[in-house]
Amino acid sequence: MNDPLRVLRAYFGIGLLLCVGCGSSGGGGAPSSAPPPEEPGPAAPAGDSLGFVFTSFGFDYPSHDEEPCPLGWNLSPREEQVQTGVLPPDDCQNPEANQDPDFLTLEGSGRIQGFDLDGLASTNGAPVAGECRHQDFTGPAGEPGVDYQLWRAIGCIRGFQRGGIVQNVQDDAVINGEMTILLELSDIDDPRNDDEVRVQIFASTDSPPLGSDGKVLPYGSLDVHEEARFHSETAVGRLVDGVLQAGPIDLLLRLNIQIVDAELPLHDAWVRVELLPDGSARGQIHGYWPVEAAYEVFGYQAGYAAADALAYTCTGLYAALKSHADGGFDPASGACSSLSTIYQFTALPAFVVK
Amino acid sequence: MSRTIDRRTFLRGVAGGAAISVGLPLLDCFLNDSGTALAQGGPLPVRFGTWFWGCGMNPQRWIPTTVGPDYDLPPELASLADVKQYVNVLSGMNTILDGRPNYPHQTGIMTNITGTVPGADGEVSGTSLDVLISRAIGGGTRFRSIEMAATGRPTQTYSFESAGVANPSAVSPLDLYSRIFGAGFADPNDRDFMPDPRLVLRQSALSAIRDDAARLERRLGSHDRQRLDQYFTSLRQLEQQLELSLSGPPPLDACVRPPEPKGEDLGTDLPQTAKTHQMMTELLVFALLCDQTRVFNMLFSWSLSELRNPGADISHHQLTHDEGVDEELGYQPNATFFALASMEAWAGFVTRLASEPEGAGTLLDNCLVMAHSDSSFAKSHDVNLIPFMTAGSAGGRIRSGIHVAAPGDPTTRVGLTMQQVMGLPVSEFGTRSMLTSQPISEILT
Amino acid sequence: MVDERFATLSDLDLDLERITASRVADRPVKMRMQSKRNRTAALVLLFAWVLGCGGGSGGSATGPAPGGPADPPPGASPNTPPDLLADAPPVSPGPAAMRRLTEAQYRASVADVLGEDVEIGGRFEPDSRRDGLLAVGTSFVSVTPAGFEQYDAIARSVAEQALAPERRAALVACPPASVAAADDACASDFVRRYGRRLLRRSLADDEIARGVAVARETATALGDFYAGLEMALATLLLSPEFLFRVENSEPDPDHAGRQRFTSTAMASRLSYLLWNTAPDEDLLAAGERGDLVDDALLAAELDRLLDSPRLEDGVRVFFSDLYGFDQIRQGLVRKDATLFPAYSQALIEDAEEQTLRVVAEHLVTEDEDYRGLFTTRRSFMSRALGVVYRVPVVSGTGFEPYEFPAGSDRAGVLTHLSLLALYSHPGRSSPTLRGKFVREVLLCQDVPPPPGNIDFSMFDDPASGTRRTARDRLQAHNDNPACAGCHGLMDPIGLGLEKMDSMGASRETENGAAIDPSGQLNGVAFEDAIGLGEAMAADELVGPCFVRSFLRFAVGREVADGEGELLDYVNQRLGESGYRMRELIRLIVMSDAFRSTSGPRLAVEGEEAS
Known part of the structure; x- marks a missing residue:
């Protein structure tokens, strides 16, 4: 865990004070966003609630002035066989058995909207005490300090690019029930500007209602996951001109996508929600994803099939994830165990049923 | 041709081998004076088949833009140009997962054929459609169904008796030939006809209804007597159907034993698979004309399509994942090549059945073939917009040459329609959100 | 688009x-x-x-009034007075015609008589709407050849399931002498029992004998007693008296020159109207005892049906x-x-x-x-x-x-x-x-x-x-x-x-x-x-239209000319008490419009049964 008392700073210069424990009042028992008339929630906080269901969810993509992967993409095992004549072994279950010195990562600069999770403008050249060496991205207008180490590890893998397989599969997963995610904002007095709004994220095993066009229909009712560990902590944040920023919270999502049945934990995450005039929302979840949890998905479970389809080697991926970790600093070893990760989402109004 | 009935054989059949006497009137009602069966014969059999190809298509290039008859042919259906009057395109239907994972290349096909989304990887989620149908109509023939895989692999089959029992595929033309036309083959026109004693008994029971109903008629007013007359007319029609069936099978004039194919190479490179498919189709045509089976399953490529170009190291399935979508074209040209080749093979299959005369029409007229795949856009294993087609008119029970768009509906509507057209007494098919009671009425006659 | x-x-x-x-x-x-x-x-x-031309409402047209003192408490059902319609105007009822069971009635009847777990698959011939109601259409349709084929397939499937080894003990009261041979006595018991429930009347001896003959012929030919019963049961399910509700009438001893429905016919009329299924044992017994042509006994049975949760099915x-x-x-x-x-x-x-x-x-x-x-x-x-x-x-x-x-x-x-x-x-x-x-x-x-x-x-x-x-x-x-x-x-x-x-x-x-x-x-x-x-x-037309529609639904035909005054009367009573469903059912069922007929409907020139 990062030091929870560190003062954080948002990428666009608005100071955000970390407030541990502020969200504790939201755990359980809060009413659905529009409770049935017979039973008003017993401990309803003042103000309105807005519920949402995610309609897309996936990694956010930095933009670059220069070619981010000047040496090209990583190769799939089979492509490597074509080049070298040797088929790399299936080492996905034992990724440290071999080495892939040719594995390419993204090391250049890039711009992306996001949070400065560690409150530091980190550079590879000058790591400070208490952090793992890493190179931050900058915000859209050049603001320093945006942490996104996961992308450095996977940014030169073809299947993770915009429009690639991973984006397709994740977008499908959030609407077909494989990875349903719910978002609830509560205690809203003014939907444009409000100093104190609560936010909570839930996994769900319900499928969002879909129209005959295959798109999510708004105003479905969806149950939050029956296990409380899939309900995030409650974050409290400010709503400024329809944009809410809140954090940090720990959250746990569930995914059961194709051959992968796993959990997706993010710790010390910040949430950004932009409320749009048509009632929909979009935003980001930006937090630390443990290396082992990330590798569980793409290595242990998706395995050689994914390595082939997305074009990487398990050995190379695992090593890149470990070497780029910037969260969960362990003072004893000086090593980190998780990667800063920016997920982006879009969402439609929904009734969150608890 | 001899079509005699052996009285002793019939008695054994009726009594299950036990020494039970059968009243003579029972026999007399289907034998003429000389002890031979009535000459006319029943109607030609109606057959059901499936035709499967793997890795789907590109929906935006495959789904016709117009619905109804005389639909347009987008690029990936262009090969149907000469046969589209026999083919229905059924588009827009989805595999509704209800939160179950989409197991790649498995969830779609399993749901197509069983109506149930599998709950675990590798799970066969029930009895497949072809088996449900063969249990109802396949009893009277030598083979209850015939499975064929043009890929040369016996384990590639989508015919399941149950979750644990798969019907293996014949994998070579020679294998198929010896199974059907080898030592066990007998010209069906020479075989002794054994009428089903139950048909005789049903006839007898219907006449009992007639007696009771005649008493009723005396109590009715003129309006109801007219209606009861219509009831009698309908009853009489059923009796005539039974009589036809009792008079033996129709002469299978078109049945000949085809020449034995030579031993052939097998494989999944496209020219080889296409050739294997063509030869199997040829044998299938004669197997159907000789009424050796009434249900068949043809697998052109399996859901992880191994089709490839000769000399290429990468298969259709791998291409669907590895190949990027060409930004100018808007699709994957190399993967799509195989989707096009699959549609060409399907068009060839339909053409062959449509060119074979049978009775007053063609073999295809007396068939219902359901073509389908495991996914739409295979790159992301999309199990929505699953492509379905049918060919043939099932002896007049189904209309053809129509595109039906059923956006968002469960794919089980196709399976329900197939069962109902083949005469199964079912009113619904599928489970959970895939449960449907709505057949595709646009193509029913 | x-x-x-x-x-x-x-x-x-x-x-x-x-x-x-x-x-x-x-x-x-x-x-x-x-x-x-x-x-x-x-x-x-x-x-x-x-x-x-009745002029109508007279009373207030202010819509649903909150329950006054005369209203029954919600959900409760007072007894039907046998003389409920004592001051009703005389009725000249309309003609009678047999009505084909709707798909729902077929399904419910089979489930009630043979067991709810018997699956009924297949597509029924569609019901036909006439004068705005399927219920009226049922008294005009017949059975087409395709429909008969479906009925035949369904009947065989139902019979096979009903007499499957695991179910037959529940259905067949007598153990047969041999499962591999005919047993006329046991078959006779079966045909008598299920013929009565399915045809909604007791079978005559010669009808039973014909059913037993069907069973015997099949049991003997196939060496299987239960196959014989199966054939006999399938035959019953194809009978026009199962597929159609044939409602017999007889001269009404209290009104010279008028036909009333027999007590047995009244059992089916009541059951299909109120519960949308075949009469249960009690109702059929009451019908066969002659109870249902008696005001007081009819009122008592009506109350039993109205108090059942199955009333919801009919409504x-x-x-x-x-x-x-x-x-x-x-x-x-x-x-x-x-x-x-x-x-x-x-x-x-x-x-x-x-x-x-x-x-x-x-x-x-x-x-x-x-x-x-x-x-x-x-x-x-x-x-x-x-x-x-x-x-x-x-x-x-x-x-x-x-x-x-x-x-x-x-x-x-x-x-x-x-x-x-x-x-x-x-x-x-x-x-x-x-x-x-x-x-x-x-x-x-x-x-x-x-x-x-x-x-x-x-x-x-x-x-x-x-x-x-x-x-x-x-x-x-x-x-x-x-x-x-x-x-x-x-x-x-x-x-x-x-x-x-x-x-x-x-x-x-x-x-x-x-x-x-x-x-x-x-x-x-x-x-x-x-x-x-x-x-x-x-609106003052809404209540009377409800009454009119329900009468048409109940009798399966258009309102007869001689029933207009009855409608006015019913509207007057309901206008006072509020248009409540149970009260409407009581007034219609106890009326001569429901209980009697002008006689069998005559064929119309040029109109064919469809």
Whole structure:
């Protein structure tokens, strides 16, 4: 865990004070966003609630002035066989058995909207005490300090690019029930500007209602996951001109996508929600994803099939994830165990049923 | 041709081998004076088949833009140009997962054929459609169904008796030939006809209804007597159907034993698979004309399509994942090549059945073939917009040459329609959100 | 996409007979109005015709009154007095005809007699609507060859399941002498028992003997006793007296020259009307004892049936028939997928269930005034419905009670998705179809079909902008005297529902223009859908139409000329007590319209059974 008392700073210069424990009042028992008339929630906080269901969810993509992967993409095992004549072994279950010195990562600069999770403008050249060496991205207008180490590890893998397989599969997963995610904002007095709004994220095993066009229909009712560990902590944040920023919270999502049945934990995450005039929302979840949890998905479970389809080697991926970790600093070893990760989402109004 | 009935054989059949006497009137009602069966014969059999190809298509290039008859042919259906009057395109239907994972290349096909989304990887989620149908109509023939895989692999089959029992595929033309036309083959026109004693008994029971109903008629007013007359007319029609069936099978004039194919190479490179498919189709045509089976399953490529170009190291399935979508074209040209080749093979299959005369029409007229795949856009294993087609008119029970768009509906509507057209007494098919009671009425006659 | 030409045409609402052809097809045009000025006069004439010149209500038309002291407490059912209709006017009843079991009646009858777990697959011959009701159609249809083939396949499948090894012990009381041979005594017991339940009467000895002969022949030929019973059972299920309700009549000893239904026939009449299934053992026994031609004993059996939860089945079938919900189950209610992606067969089936649940709760559970159905805010929701109504639904599966809040734009069944979507075009709402439904089905008035010589040029393409709302487009009718008369009967009602689109979802605008949902019903102006519901509840035609429709449903034919005074009488009584379903059933069932007949219906020249 990062030091929870560190003062954080948002990428666009608005100071955000970390407030541990502020969200504790939201755990359980809060009413659905529009409770049935017979039973008003017993401990309803003042103000309105807005519920949402995610309609897309996936990694956010930095933009670059220069070619981010000047040496090209990583190769799939089979492509490597074509080049070298040797088929790399299936080492996905034992990724440290071999080495892939040719594995390419993204090391250049890039711009992306996001949070400065560690409150530091980190550079590879000058790591400070208490952090793992890493190179931050900058915000859209050049603001320093945006942490996104996961992308450095996977940014030169073809299947993770915009429009690639991973984006397709994740977008499908959030609407077909494989990875349903719910978002609830509560205690809203003014939907444009409000100093104190609560936010909570839930996994769900319900499928969002879909129209005959295959798109999510708004105003479905969806149950939050029956296990409380899939309900995030409650974050409290400010709503400024329809944009809410809140954090940090720990959250746990569930995914059961194709051959992968796993959990997706993010710790010390910040949430950004932009409320749009048509009632929909979009935003980001930006937090630390443990290396082992990330590798569980793409290595242990998706395995050689994914390595082939997305074009990487398990050995190379695992090593890149470990070497780029910037969260969960362990003072004893000086090593980190998780990667800063920016997920982006879009969402439609929904009734969150608890 | 001899079509005699052996009285002793019939008695054994009726009594299950036990020494039970059968009243003579029972026999007399289907034998003429000389002890031979009535000459006319029943109607030609109606057959059901499936035709499967793997890795789907590109929906935006495959789904016709117009619905109804005389639909347009987008690029990936262009090969149907000469046969589209026999083919229905059924588009827009989805595999509704209800939160179950989409197991790649498995969830779609399993749901197509069983109506149930599998709950675990590798799970066969029930009895497949072809088996449900063969249990109802396949009893009277030598083979209850015939499975064929043009890929040369016996384990590639989508015919399941149950979750644990798969019907293996014949994998070579020679294998198929010896199974059907080898030592066990007998010209069906020479075989002794054994009428089903139950048909005789049903006839007898219907006449009992007639007696009771005649008493009723005396109590009715003129309006109801007219209606009861219509009831009698309908009853009489059923009796005539039974009589036809009792008079033996129709002469299978078109049945000949085809020449034995030579031993052939097998494989999944496209020219080889296409050739294997063509030869199997040829044998299938004669197997159907000789009424050796009434249900068949043809697998052109399996859901992880191994089709490839000769000399290429990468298969259709791998291409669907590895190949990027060409930004100018808007699709994957190399993967799509195989989707096009699959549609060409399907068009060839339909053409062959449509060119074979049978009775007053063609073999295809007396068939219902359901073509389908495991996914739409295979790159992301999309199990929505699953492509379905049918060919043939099932002896007049189904209309053809129509595109039906059923956006968002469960794919089980196709399976329900197939069962109902083949005469199964079912009113619904599928489970959970895939449960449907709505057949595709646009193509029913 | 909707074909533009089709959209334009359909907007004219000239194709209403596509949906309701059978409602109007065989009726003469009752009126033709030329201008607004004489519309009122024509309406008065029309009402006079509808109400049989009885003049009518007299009493207050203020809609569902809150329960007065005379009202029974909700849900409770007082006994039916044997002399309930002592002061009723005399009735000259209509003719009798046999009625084909509907699919639901077939299914329920088999389930009741042979077991609920017997599966009945296959597609039944569709029921046929006549004079607006399937119940009337059942007394005209016969069995086609294709239908007979289906009945045969279903009968064999049912018989096979019913006598499957694991079930036969429950069904067959006697152990056969040998399972491999015929046993006439045991077969006779079986045929007697199940023949009686399935044909709803005791079988004569020679009928039993024929059934036993069928069983014997099969059992002997196949060496299987149960195969014999199977054949005998399948034969019973194909009998015209199972497939049709043949209701015998006899001279009425109390009224010389009149025919009354026999006590046994009354058992079936009661059971299918109130429970939509074959009579149970008690009712059949009462019928065969002769009880059901006795006022007091009939009243007692009626009370037993009214007190059963199965009454809901009968009431739901009546409303499903009245509202035309069979079109939903047949998959005939479709919406343009591009315009209405939220629409699906599953949704409209849920919508049907919602409406029938509201009807059943209001009329059966709560025993409320029928007219309150147009204003009640109580409803039920499923998750699929919640998406379109935009309300939260807690239960993950099934339905849960829901009450539209005060101030909601929904109240009453006219604002339910089911009726809104059913009486609309695939791409557009239709004030005309909705208004026509209200006029014909809920007010029992005829609307003549549109004339053949329509000038379509007077309607603007909505895309061109000058007629953006339905109100604007329908204004063209008002400007044309050939259209104004009839459209004036329908459109002002339907316009009140315009804030709900073709699938019933709420909207504020159409083609960018604000929707004005005001309208009027029989001279009563209203502001919106809520106001329309209130106007319906207060309208003096609504209750009498309910009574008239129920009589037609109960007797399976049009109202006879000699039954007009009875309708007036029933309306007068219900007008005093509130239009409650159980009371209406009592008054109809105890009346001579239900219990007697003018005799068998005669064939009409040139009309063939279909």
